[in-house]
Amino acid sequence: MHLKYESTLREPLVDGVKDYHQVTEDIISPIEAKPGKLWYVGFFISLMLLAFGAFSVTWEVYYGTGVWNLNKTIGWGWDITNFVWWVGIGHAGTLISAILLLFRQGWRTGVNRAAEAMTIFAVMCAGQFPIFHMGRVWMAFFVLPYPNTRGPLWVNFNSPLLWDVFAISTYFTVSLLFWYSGLIPDFATVRDRAKTKLRKLLYGVASFGWTGSTKHWQRHEALSLVLAGLSTPLVLSVHTIVSFDFATSVIPGWHTTIFPPYFVAGAIFSGFAMVQTLLIIVRKILSLEDYITVGHMEAMNKVIVLTGSVVGCAYLTELFMAWYAAVPYEFDTFYKYRAAGPLGWSYWIMMTCNVISPQVFWFSKMRRNVAVTFVMSIIVNIGMWFERFVIICTSLYRDYLPSSWSYYRPSWPEVGFYMGTFGLFFTCFFLFAKYFPVIAVAEIKSVLKTSGENYKKDMEQYEQQSAEEFEAGLHHDDHHHDAHGAVAHAHHN
């Protein structure tokens, strides 16, 4: 018997016959091998996108924000849409690594590392948009509160845009620390099995001299738990504050109290979709199907259908309140210029992708189908992009003065900027998939003997015993089979 026992009814988290060494072998060996052709192709495309993005941004910085199609009526367009979209995507990583750790969800161990990496890269992409939207980007440091020679003129601590500065930078820092502290033991594993000098040196530096001492593990566990406890309210606060950018204004369609929970649910919804997109590709290319199982995907699809429905409820609540509040501006925004009007098409794309299509995940067959999951993950991300576009642009393009009514379509530097962030995101992700352990090796090992397929089979004999037989077996272990004494003892506790 092992230290912990898990029912055989629960689906294994690690498929196949594995021991500790096999786990190391499966996850670390792609780092040691030369990358395949597909990797080079993907990496090259990402670099090209990144270069085009850099060109578009340089263009914008050189000629000014006037090259974007923003105007006096529509001051926020693709840039802020993309900002909110990328930040939202990041949320799934923290949800998986922090909230699911607190809830003791064992399946998070297979996907947390890649999801956290996704969080960090997504937040990096998100941060670009408000920074370059400033126009005179060399003045970006003005958002920092520091004693200065301009008065000292301080930042306005009442402003949600400033709260955003604090929220996003804290979120990025804490996610990075959480991710890296988890990576240290796994880097040590790569270091200790490295065959080449360079690899030993680089992973030696990255692993900070980790040895695996029991005391260090004890502190590491405490650190992970507290960081998870801190990240949980943090992740909720970040998108709450992003929603305050809108909710504290007086624009019809933005000025609503439902925004914080609605934004957080939407963020988790789109983030899980992005995790699915990435992991379906990663598990295939790196042959990690035993660790990122269909069971993992099903669990994430359940989160998608839940959060998608929460978002759907929010859409309907907004429509109801727009009618019930009897404010003509609010009513017109929703019924005349959102669900209808020149930008009405974007509203219906949003509704279809976010509310109607995820309902297929009520069926277990669909949740466990890899192809359906992949297609759905992309549909959801398109839908969530349109959600942000709808919120921002359909509230702005028809304002209080009909003389300033306008229409909005992006110019090429705006599109290029967005494509560039895809380049940044995937360049980082390709490097991560090649040089980092994409699955938390140590964490998989710690759940292997309770949740590994071959170990679960050994448990069947115990499940067939009656309670008395089981109890007698434990005592038998205690007295006669000394090697397992401590284990039986642990079980008693």
Next chain:
Amino acid sequence: MAVKNFVVASFSDEAVLFPAVKKVRTAGYKIHDVYTPFPVHGLDHAMGLRETSLHTAGFIYGITGTTTALSCMSWIFNSDWPMNIGGKPHFPLPAFIPITFELTVLFSAVGMVLTFCYLCQLAPFVKKHIFNPRQTDDLFVMAIEVTAKTNAEELKTFLASIGGQQINEQRVEAGWWFGRFDREDRLFENKGVEAVNA
């Protein structure tokens, strides 16, 4: 830390490791450390290690962040440069909450990670002795310090009898502390085995 002799034994299964730790401690040997590829729950208690106080440090860093945020913002808005922003109050507590919360989290997380790295002596370019390269892969490696009173040969036979493998003796400098090389670290409390298991 000074160079010392260690008898090193490896175990391939935690079900063998736990009773072995208990027996080694009952026999009166001093376990220098057990190196494991993943966190083995309960091993710290089995070895008689004290609970970590890292949480407390995190709490202290957190309230430092809270105070920093609140005091800075109220000082700026009330005394350094009182500004009339749309007639709003100079101490708008609800508007201060988001930044106060973020700084609490930031201080706590950064402080805890730095403390963790300091306590465990982790930093880039730090190189420590690895008793067995498989201790980060699939083996649980126990290092026992050889003191003046220890009969190393007897200890090796004993370790073999309780399931240890790849038993050998190593003379190394194991673990060091920034700037304090000769300080003996007291990771182990002298708790009896009975007290731990009670």
